[in-house]
Amino acid sequence: MPICDSSDNRPNPSPLLHLEQVSKAFGGVRALTEISFEVAPGEIQGLIGPNGAGKTTLFNLVSGALKPDTGGIRFDGMPIQGRPSHELVALGIARTFQNVELFGSMSVLENVLVGRHVRTRCGFWGALTRHAAVRKEEREARQKALELLAFVGLADQADSPSRDLPFGWQRLLEIARALASEPRVLLLDEPAAGLNRVESDRLGDLIGRIRDQGVTILMVEHDMGLTMRVCDRIVVLDRGRLLTEGTPREIQRHPEVLAAYLGGAPAAG
Amino acid sequence: MPRRHLPYILFTALVAAAGLLVTNTYHFQVLIFIGINTLLALGLNLLMGYAGQISLGHAAFYGLGAYTSGVLTAHWQVSPWLALPAALVLAAGVAWVVGLPTLRLSGYYLGMGTLGFGMIIFIVFREWASLTGGASGLVGIPPLSLGPLPLYDPRAYFFLVWIIVLAAMVLSRRLIDSRVGRALRAIHDSENAARAVGVNTHGYKLQVFVYSAVLAALAGFLYAHFICFISPGSFGFMVSVRLVTMVVIGGMASIWGAVFGAALLTLLPEWLHAFADFEMIVYGLILITVMIFMPQGLTRGLIDAYLRFKRQPAQPVSPASP
Numbered sequence: 307m308p309i310c311d312s313s314d315n316r317p318n319p320s321p322l323l324h325l326e327q328v329s330k331a332f333g334g335v336r337a338l339t340e341i342s343f344e345v346a347p348g349e350i351q352g353l354i355g356p357n358g359a360g361k362t363t364l365f366n367l368v369s370g371a372l373k374p375d376t377g378g379i380r381f382d383g384m385p386i387q388g389r390p391s392h393e394l395v396a397l398g399i400a401r402t403f404q405n406v407e408l409f410g411s412m413s414v415l416e417n418v419l420v421g422r423h424v425r426t427r428c429g430f431w432g433a434l435t436r437h438a439a440v441r442k443e444e445r446e447a448r449q450k451a452l453e454l455l456a457f458v459g460l461a462d463q464a465d466s467p468s469r470d471l472p473f474g475w476q477r478l479l480e481i482a483r484a485l486a487s488e489p490r491v492l493l494l495d496e497p498a499a500g501l502n503r504v505e506s507d508r509l510g511d512l513i514g515r516i517r518d519q520g521v522t523i524l525m526v527e528h529d530m531g532l533t534m535r536v537c538d539r540i541v542v543l544d545r546g547r548l549l550t551e552g553t554p555r556e557i558q559r560h561p562e563v564l565a566a567y568l569g570g571a572p573a574a575g
Numbered sequence: 576m577p578r579r580h581l582p583y584i585l586f587t588a589l590v591a592a593a594g595l596l597v598t599n600t601y602h603f604q605v606l607i608f609i610g611i612n613t614l615l616a617l618g619l620n621l622l623m624g625y626a627g628q629i630s631l632g633h634a635a636f637y638g639l640g641a642y643t644s645g646v647l648t649a650h651w652q653v654s655p656w657l658a659l660p661a662a663l664v665l666a667a668g669v670a671w672v673v674g675l676p677t678l679r680l681s682g683y684y685l686g687m688g689t690l691g692f693g694m695i696i697f698i699v700f701r702e703w704a705s706l707t708g709g710a711s712g713l714v715g716i717p718p719l720s721l722g723p724l725p726l727y728d729p730r731a732y733f734f735l736v737w738i739i740v741l742a743a744m745v746l747s748r749r750l751i752d753s754r755v756g757r758a759l760r761a762i763h764d765s766e767n768a769a770r771a772v773g774v775n776t777h778g779y780k781l782q783v784f785v786y787s788a789v790l791a792a793l794a795g796f797l798y799a800h801f802i803c804f805i806s807p808g809s810f811g812f813m814v815s816v817r818l819v820t821m822v823v824i825g826g827m828a829s830i831w832g833a834v835f836g837a838a839l840l841t842l843l844p845e846w847l848h849a850f851a852d853f854e855m856i857v858y859g860l861i862l863i864t865v866m867i868f869m870p871q872g873l874t875r876g877l878i879d880a881y882l883r884f885k886r887q888p889a890q891p892v893s894p895a896s897p
């Protein structure tokens with residue numbers, strides 16, 4: 307399936323993710339001001355903007371790491387603003403971090419196993435008694451984790467300590483860990499940052515393959531080449547406000563985007 | 576038989592051999608104290624080494640176990656085997672109530688919170704004299720017996736304690752290798768990321784805190800019915816510091832480290848009677864030295880030193896390759 311076929315007139319019946327007048331301030335800094343937009347199921351949506359535009363803050367709000375000051379966030383129609391992260395992951399929202407945050411003391415496989423946390427149930431008792439159901443669950447979790455490592459291309463690294471991986475692979479591992487929770491929407495915060503040309507091309511393919519599995523993607527990315535290539539739609543933030551949204555083609559021609567983006571930020575793409 | 580079981584089997588054999596071969600009562604006493612301290616260090620190691628949460632008041636749970644069982648059996652002639660679950664449940668309940676707010680704190684604040692808790696409990700032991708016997712201690716705690724089988728013989732008590740310790744070691748190992756243990760280690764590595772993958776971090780910290788409190792209370796029960804006399808001094812701040820020292824010296828995040836640290840810090844005071852008045856200073860120095868030279872703990876540090884030593888003669892130090 308071609309990744310680049312961009313949209314027609316969207317009737318957008320029921321968005322998977324829906325932000326409504328969301329605002330967030332840190333003391334005097336207004337990181338986000340009345341942001342509203344939607345993410346349709348099955349799409350790869352880009353989120354771009356100069357440094358400090360509020361992109362990561364927006365991810366923190368959607369993933370439950372922070373609570374919005376005002377405004378509402380709906381996931382599949384259900385209001386989710388202010389709910390704790392662990393509940394949102396269970397509902398199907400997963401994320402990666404701009405500065406990769408792996409569990410450094412654990413192996414590659416174990417990192418993905420922790421990612422399966424919300425899809426497994428063994429508790430304290432189960433761990434101590436290690437009864438049949440627990441052993442079965444553990445086997446299945448391992449199986450699934452190995453499949454995911456193969457999916458991102460890290461199958462032969464399963465037992466390496468995660469902190470020894472080269473940076474590009476750490477990014478892939480973080481994606482595998484996020485996928486392990488079987489998300490419906492995946493938030494990727496600058497997944498190509500720090501990658502070389504080849505790695506970033508492969509990442510583009512991987513993102514396409516993730517979408518083909520039925521996962522909706524919201525992606526922050528400074529690499530314009532990658533963004534324009536993989537995204538169906540793009541939302542542009544600037545200094546906490548929504549500047550515009552549209553297809554990559556529309557965004558590329560938008561005069562304000564060019565001004566804000568190329569004027570404000572150090573080299574992009 | 577998986578290879579990872581081997582150390583446990585060897586260690587069990589070692590314990591059994593010690594139990595059969597040792598004859599000296601004093602030696603048994605020391606080995607029993609090592610066992611009791613291992614239980615304490617094991618729980619605290621899970622909390623500190625794996626989940627990364629410090630407790631400077633752990634002696635309080637040790638004391639709660641000892642005093643609950645001591646008071647119930649000495650004052651009201653309750654059977655120790657009924658007093659035991661009461662002690663464990665009480666310690667678990669207190670840990671839950673104390674952990675609920677304090678585990679939301681981090682780093683120094685958690686240290687301060689648990690320190691304050693330990694002091695309050697210590698004062699309760701000392702001042703609630705009608706129940707606890709106050710500063711002069713609680714007498715009349717009965718020794719244990721299992722049906723018709725008396726356990727006050729040091730050899731029998733040695734086996735009781737060490738069977739419990741071995742069971743606790745195996746259970747803790749299972750915990751660490753499970754989904755729960757992975758979640759705890761994840762919290763230690765990056766609480767942020769742990770939350771982001773769906774770990775209810777506060778809930779897990781609370782659970783491991785309760786688990787470590789229950790192990791400590793169990794140790795307190797074994798202590799009370801071995802000595803048959805308890806006083807607040809055995810559960811004060813110094814004891815909490817000694818427990819932390821055991822964990823740090825033995826090595827954080829290591830079951831064997833807990834055994835090793837407990838053994839060392841049980842034997843050390845026996846060898847260093849002369850330093851009794853400077854206990855705090857000695858522990859302080861040990862802690863600083865280990866932190867600086869062997870941040871992974873003595874167990875890991877010695878293994879590394881041994882490996883270096885083994886490699887050295889065969890292979891001269893080569894210049895770093897470009």
Ligand SMILES: Nc1ncnc2c1ncn2[C@@H]1O[C@H](COP(=O)(O)OP(=O)(O)OP(=O)(O)O)[C@@H](O)[C@H]1O
Pocket residue numbers: 332335336337355356357358359360361362363364404
């Ligand atoms: N936890 C916080 N406390 C205080 N200020 C914050 C916090 N997080 C973000 N900010 C501020 O909010 C604004 C938006 O930051 P954010 O990290 O969301 O930007 P961004 O678009 O992700 O930028 P970048 O491209 O550099 O990653 C910045 O001015 C930042 O300093």
Ligand SMILES: [Mg+2]
Pocket residue numbers: 361362363404
């Ligand atoms: Mg950012």
